[in-house]
Amino acid sequence: MLQHFPTSITAGLSLKCELISADYPAPEWQVSAVLRGPAPIDLDATASGAAHVFSVTAANTSGWQPGLYAVSIRAASGDDVHEIEAGQATVAPDLVSVADGHDPRGHAERTLSAIEAVLEGRASLDQQSYTINGRTLVRTPIADLMSLRTAYRKEVAEFNAGGRGKRLVRRQVKVRFGT
Known part of the structure; x- marks a missing residue:
């Protein structure tokens, strides 16, 4: 270390x-x-x-x-x-x-946004699965999405509480040590 x-x-x-x-x-x-x-x-x-x-x-x-x-x-x-x-x-x-269009959010923030977008889109859908021409689509259960959302909300909150999510750039670290 x-x-x-x-x-x-x-x-x-x-x-x-x-x-x-x-x-x-x-x-x-x-x-x-x-x-x-x-x-x-x-x-x-x-x-x-x-x-x-x-x-x-x-x-x-x-x-x-x-x-x-x-x-x-x-x-x-x-x-x-x-x-x-x-x-x-x-x-x-x-x-x-x-590059232009860079998303500065971390993995947890991007994933949380994606989960919330799926939940928002699913709010108007009533079927969990359907079959068309022999192909079946099964959606992730809403309870599982809610559980994932809770976990990612916690991860994002912990990241932001540590102050790491509030800076646009990292600061220079100067180190001095001795024995």
């Missing part, structure tokens, strides 16, 4: 992360971040006193492919290499590059 490296990065925004480790102090150790997912991303930290600083410009992150990445933070000194931490990070797309 990543504790010292951001788990959420937005393409097109600057990234700055400072890492301080008594076990792997700069400049004796060099620290790198290896990200593997939709495209490989390799980052080298620069020494700043005893700290290691990852600093990536917005121009450089703008080319990063959105998606889920496996992350390995590694410290190296000569032939000696240690993994400091590992986990996953998500690279979100640069909002500037998002």
Whole structure:
């Protein structure tokens, strides 16, 4: 699990992360971040006193492919290499590059809207199934749709209560840690 490296990065925004480790102090150790997912991303930290600083410009992150990445933070000194931490990070797309008509809602919000649209359309239909020319259509029972709607309403409410659903873009995360 990543504790010292951001788990959420937005393409097109600057990234700055400072890492301080008594076990792997700069400049004796060099620290790198290896990200593997939709495209490989390799980052080298620069020494700043005893700290290691990852600093990536917005121009450089703008080319990063959105998606889920496996992350390995590694410290190296000569032939000696240690993994400091590992986990996953998500690279979100640069909002500037998002096409017209983009739906910013998450899966739960889109699914809830679809379920409610089906319920609204079904309100005027009285048959659960019918057969025409030997082909049968069976609709999902309204009770099942209501149950799904309740579950997705809860998921959307939890998402919004966490504040995550209220931002248009993710904020830059600056991290400083030490041992």
